[in-house]
Amino acid sequence: MSVTILPFLLALVLLLIGLYVIIAKKNIIKIILGVAIVEYAINLFLVLLGYRAGAAAPIRTPEQTDAAVFASGAVDPLPQALILTAIVIGLGCLALLVSLAVRLHERFGTFDMTRIRELKG
Amino acid sequence: MTAALPLFVAVPLAGAFVAPLLARRTAGNDAPAARTVALVIGTLLLLGSVLLLGRPAAAYWIGGWDGVTRPSIGLSLVSDGLSQMLLVTVNAVAFLALIYSWSYIARYSGQALYYCLFLTMLAGMNGVVLAGDLFNLFVFMEVAVIASYALVAFGVERQELEAAFKYVVLGSVSSSFVLLAIGLLYNLTGHLNMALVADRLAQLEPGPAVWLAAGLFIAGFGLKAAMVPFHAWLPDAHPSAPAPISAMLSGVLIKAVGVYAICRILFHVFAITTPAGGLYANVLLALGALSMLVGVLLAIGQWDFKRLLAYHSISQMGYVFVGLGVGAAVLAHGGSRAVAALAIFGGLFHLVNHAAFKSLLFLCSGSAEYATGTRDLHHLGGLKRSMPVTAGCCRIAALSIAGVPPFNGFWSKLLIVIATAQAGYWGLAGLAVFVSFMTLLSFVKVQRYALEGAGSPAAQAAREVPLTMRSAMVCLAVACAVLGVLTTWHKSRLITPAEQALTSAATYFEHFRPPGAPLPPERLAGHREAAP
Numbered sequence: 292m293s294v295t296i297l298p299f300l301l302a303l304v305l306l307l308i309g310l311y312v313i314i315a316k317k318n319i320i321k322i323i324l325g326v327a328i329v330e331y332a333i334n335l336f337l338v339l340l341g342y343r344a345g346a347a348a349p350i351r352t353p354e355q356t357d358a359a360v361f362a363s364g365a366v367d368p369l370p371q372a373l374i375l376t377a378i379v380i381g382l383g384c385l386a387l388l389v390s391l392a393v394r395l396h397e398r399f400g401t402f403d404m405t406r407i408r409e410l411k412g
Numbered sequence: 413m414t415a416a417l418p419l420f421v422a423v424p425l426a427g428a429f430v431a432p433l434l435a436r437r438t439a440g441n442d443a444p445a446a447r448t449v450a451l452v453i454g455t456l457l458l459l460g461s462v463l464l465l466g467r468p469a470a471a472y473w474i475g476g477w478d479g480v481t482r483p484s485i486g487l488s489l490v491s492d493g494l495s496q497m498l499l500v501t502v503n504a505v506a507f508l509a510l511i512y513s514w515s516y517i518a519r520y521s522g523q524a525l526y527y528c529l530f531l532t533m534l535a536g537m538n539g540v541v542l543a544g545d546l547f548n549l550f551v552f553m554e555v556a557v558i559a560s561y562a563l564v565a566f567g568v569e570r571q572e573l574e575a576a577f578k579y580v581v582l583g584s585v586s587s588s589f590v591l592l593a594i595g596l597l598y599n600l601t602g603h604l605n606m607a608l609v610a611d612r613l614a615q616l617e618p619g620p621a622v623w624l625a626a627g628l629f630i631a632g633f634g635l636k637a638a639m640v641p642f643h644a645w646l647p648d649a650h651p652s653a654p655a656p657i658s659a660m661l662s663g664v665l666i667k668a669v670g671v672y673a674i675c676r677i678l679f680h681v682f683a684i685t686t687p688a689g690g691l692y693a694n695v696l697l698a699l700g701a702l703s704m705l706v707g708v709l710l711a712i713g714q715w716d717f718k719r720l721l722a723y724h725s726i727s728q729m730g731y732v733f734v735g736l737g738v739g740a741a742v743l744a745h746g747g748s749r750a751v752a753a754l755a756i757f758g759g760l761f762h763l764v765n766h767a768a769f770k771s772l773l774f775l776c777s778g779s780a781e782y783a784t785g786t787r788d789l790h791h792l793g794g795l796k797r798s799m800p801v802t803a804g805c806c807r808i809a810a811l812s813i814a815g816v817p818p819f820n821g822f823w824s825k826l827l828i829v830i831a832t833a834q835a836g837y838w839g840l841a842g843l844a845v846f847v848s849f850m851t852l853l854s855f856v857k858v859q860r861y862a863l864e865g866a867g868s869p870a871a872q873a874a875r876e877v878p879l880t881m882r883s884a885m886v887c888l889a890v891a892c893a894v895l896g897v898l899t900t901w902h903k904s905r906l907i908t909p910a911e912q913a914l915t916s917a918a919t920y921f922e923h924f925r926p927p928g929a930p931l932p933p934e935r936l937a938g939h940r941e942a943a944p
Contacts, residue, residue, distance in 0.1 A: 337595045380554045398570045410648045
């Protein structure tokens with residue numbers, strides 16, 4: 292599996308950017324974007340796991356009788372199946388976050404997390 | 413019986429789908445049909461989980477893809493002692509929370525949606541404790557926690573929304589960590605089935621990638637279980653939910669998606685009980701001890717009834733982790749099996765007990781709020797006269813959590829302390845006793861300000877809550893007393909099988925690997941050859 296290290300570094304950088312945004316930013320919308328970036332970073336990482344340079348799509352035709360040969364020449368389809376699920380879950384989370392943000396803005400009149408601070412102790 | 417396993421997920425999911433549809437047809441806010449459907453499903457699930465108790469370990473292969481008749485690329489649901497114990501705990505608390513909701517939730521609008529979310533959360537939790545592969549565990553965990561996010565925000569007032577927002581952000585980060593760890597393990601082993609992952613991991617040299625995956629699992633699930641460096645969201649989120657949901661979140665959700673998941677992964681995938689796993693056992697012990705102490709210290713100063721209870725949840729989960737951690741550490745260092753078994757038994761017993769008394773405490777605080785409109789301990793008081801049933805149940809639960817004999821909390825804490833001392837962790841045993849004492853102090857305060865005293869006009873004018881709410885509380889109070897008497901039934905049927913599933917972790921592979929021929933290391937080759 293000759294994948295260069297570079298795309299994995301990109302996933303790592305994305306993950307760190309996302310975590311930084313979640314921790315450092317005060318604006319609710321920016322925090323939501325941070326959550327989305329973290330999810331994308333993980334999805335990118337998962338799809339890279341299944342990637343093989345120069346390999347075919349994992350769809351087997353009747354001519355390809357030798358399964359082992361076929362398998363060695365195709366990318367791994369499992370991570371792709373996993374990400375599809377993860378993307379849907381991420382979408383659900385994101386939609387919930389955005390609707391919470393709308394409601395928070397209705398109640399507090401601001402997106403600033405430092406001014407939404409009734410719970411403490 | 414294995415064919416019934418998917419029903420634990422499918423039935424509540426179907427109910428979650430049907431409940432809002434039924435409510436459309438009736439006018440107004442009241443949703444008697446949705447309520448009835450939810451309660452019937454809760455009853456069936458509780459009966460099913462009790463019937464499942466004590467049955468031998470078995471796996472259900474979805475679609476029959478078990479490697480015998482068809483290639484093993486399928487998902488499995490597994491039922492062993494640990495799963496069965498959690499299943500009974502989850503469904504019993506859910507059943508009582510549903511009874512309690514019958515009257516309590518009538519004050520909220522959108523009742524049908526409440527039951528829809530409740531059943532979705534229940535389906536997710538049942539799925540988590542039955543999942544036999546890592547990705548399924550992740551998906552069911554997300555089903556449960558996303559429903560719980562929405563339930564925390566169910567009141568849609570300022571505090572609920574703020575708490576829910578924090579909860580969702582931290583929850584999604586922790587889920588991302590778990591998914592990353594699953595990806596790492598898949599890349600290392602080529603499998604997602606937990607038995608096969610464990611088998612391959614045992615053959616690998618432990619290296620940075622394995623440690624990173626384990627660390628991400630502990631951080632991810634630890635955040636869901638609110639272990640101490642990761643606990644900040646829980647005291648906001650749990651009190652903000654409606655009372656029956658607080659009882660579900662503190663009583664079972666943090667156990668199913670937190671404690672159970674950590675246990676399952678560390679004991680059955682990372683082989684914490686082998687010498688190589690000593691590191692993980694020490695991490696578990698350290699986090700458990702920290703949670704135990706910090707949780708109780710933060711609880712002391714609280715005046716919000718539910719917030720105080722939420723901090724105690726962190727502390728009590730610390731006890732469970734200490735019990736499990738001591739057991740794992742003893743096994744990992746080649747110590748006495750009897751001591752390890754006692755520690756793990758104590759930890760699991762405390763988990764079940766905590767489900768009973770903490771849900772009861774949250775239901776009591778909900779009743780107090782229902783009757784008086786406040787949960788500030790300064791403004792309660794004298795409830796023992798105006799609400800005798802609630803006050804009596806609250807007293808039993810407070811005695812249980814504080815570890816006063818003869819109630820259940822005393823016995824499980826005693827077992828944990830004895831096992832910890834026998835294993836040679838004297839300091840930790842002392843800490844456990846100290847934390848228990850602090851818990852008692854904190855609940856003396858609750859008794860003094862909520863139940864005794866003259867109280868505010870609101871508390872004096874309070875009337876006892878409706879029958880359904882009372883009966884749910886009385887059931888849990890009886891459970892606290894009965895679990896305290898260590899009957900042979902619940903010892904031998906409920907907790908000992910779970911303890912054995914953890915102490916003899918190697919049997920997990922024998923029970924739950926795909927029964928067909930073992931897969932060759934090439935990822936696709938084996939699957940495709942056997943395809944018709």
